[in-house]
Amino acid sequence: MPDGLFIFFAALTLGAASLLVLSRNAVTSAMGMILTLVGVAADFFLLDAYFLGVLQVLVYAGAVMVLFLFIIMLLSDSGESSRAYPWKQAMLGLAVFFFLAAGVFWLFLWSGALSHNIAGATPPELSANPSEFTTSAKSFGRLLYTKYLLPLQISGFLLLVALVGVVSLSKEPKNEVP
Amino acid sequence: MEHTTLTHHLLLAGLLFVIGLTGVLIRRNLLVVYMCLELMLTAATLALVAFSRFNQTMDGAVFVFFIITVAAAEVAVGLALIVALFRQQKTVQSNELSTLCD
Numbered sequence: 001m002p003d004g005l006f007i008f009f010a011a012l013t014l015g016a017a018s019l020l021v022l023s024r025n026a027v028t029s030a031m032g033m034i035l036t037l038v039g040v041a042a043d044f045f046l047l048d049a050y051f052l053g054v055l056q057v058l059v060y061a062g063a064v065m066v067l068f069l070f071i072i073m074l075l076s077d078s079g080e081s082s083r084a085y086p087w088k089q090a091m092l093g094l095a096v097f098f099f100l101a102a103g104v105f106w107l108f109l110w111s112g113a114l115s116h117n118i119a120g121a122t123p124p125e126l127s128a129n130p131s132e133f134t135t136s137a138k139s140f141g142r143l144l145y146t147k148y149l150l151p152l153q154i155s156g157f158l159l160l161v162a163l164v165g166v167v168s169l170s171k172e173p174k175n176e177v178p
Numbered sequence: 179m180e181h182t183t184l185t186h187h188l189l190l191a192g193l194l195f196v197i198g199l200t201g202v203l204i205r206r207n208l209l210v211v212y213m214c215l216e217l218m219l220t221a222a223t224l225a226l227v228a229f230s231r232f233n234q235t236m237d238g239a240v241f242v243f244f245i246i247t248v249a250a251a252e253v254a255v256g257l258a259l260i261v262a263l264f265r266q267q268k269t270v271q272s273n274e275l276s277t278l279c280d
Contacts, residue, residue: 002181002182002183002186003181003182006182006186010186010190013190013194014190014193014194014197017194017197017198017217018197020197020201020210020213020214020217021197021198021200021201021204021205021214026207026209026210029207029210029213030213033213033216033217036194036217036220037220040194040220040223040224043187043190043224044224044227046182047187047227047228047231048231049227049230049231049239049242051239052227052239052242052243052246055243055246056246059246059250060216060220060246060249060250063250064216064249064250064253067253067254067257068209068212068213068253068257071209071257071260071261072209074261075209075260075261075264075270086204086206089204090204092203092204093200093203093204094200096199096200096203097196097197097200100196100199100200101192101193101196104189104192104193104195104196105189107192108185108188108189108192109185109189114184114185114188123181123231123232139236140236140239140240140243143236143237143240144240144243147237148240148244151244155244155247155248158247158248158251159247159250159251161251162251162252162254162255163254165255165258166254166255166258169255169258169259169261169262170258170261170262
């Protein structure tokens with residue numbers, strides 16, 4: 001049995017994710033997404049990845065979701081809630097959901113893909129070795145500037161490319177294509 | 179004190195992924211579909227962090243760092259595309275975007 005905090009945050013995460021999928025109002029969906037991301041960040045904390053948890057809240061629940069909400073309100077296209085509920089589609093989606101969820105449970109609990117001593121293990125003790133899993137942001141920095149220096153530079157360049165791309169995409173087109 | 183095992187974290191990640199996939203399949207609002215895609219990405223990062231923690235290495239966690247970076251850039255570009263699409267088609271419902279069909 002997992003401890004109570006994990007159960008609480010897992011329930012919060014899954015409930016908010018269901019809200020995201022099932023709500024017909026896009027703003028409610030965005031709120032569900034924010035709650036889901038906060039729940040995932042809490043799970044990062046439970047996994048001792050404190051830096052990633054903070055990053056998740058700052059970048060995802062902060063910046064990205066603000067962008068989403070801004071666009072949702074900008075394009076407020078309230079057409080979906082006025083339309084008839086797509087029952088056939090929802091039933092099909094539900095069937096897919098139960099099929100895949102059963103697959104997830106089978107894979108992790110009964111298939112034996114995870115051998116018993118791995119699956120049942122509790123997290124190993126944290127050690128002071130810098131290349132091993134530590135909780136501090138310093139070990140992130142050490143790895144980012146040594147082993148992962150090239151990916152770091154590439155991701156910086158990627159951000160620059162994305163910036164230029166977004167600016168050129170959002171410019172008002174000169175001649176509208178009919 | 180009872181402990182959570184790797185299986186619990188993987189179950190949570192798998193279920194989140196499945197919920198996101200279901201959302202991509204049943205929703206028609208492009209913005210919500212896009213949020214569900216992000217949810218699937220987050221579920222994958224959760225599994226990575228869990229494996230990284232239980233494997234006692236930092237590499238999975240650093241990989242999640244890069245995934246968050248790429249996801250932020252991707253959201254910005256994707257939302258700009260959706261806004262450009264809305265400007266031209268006046269809708270974000272995917273079943274009304276059928277220009278290539280007719």
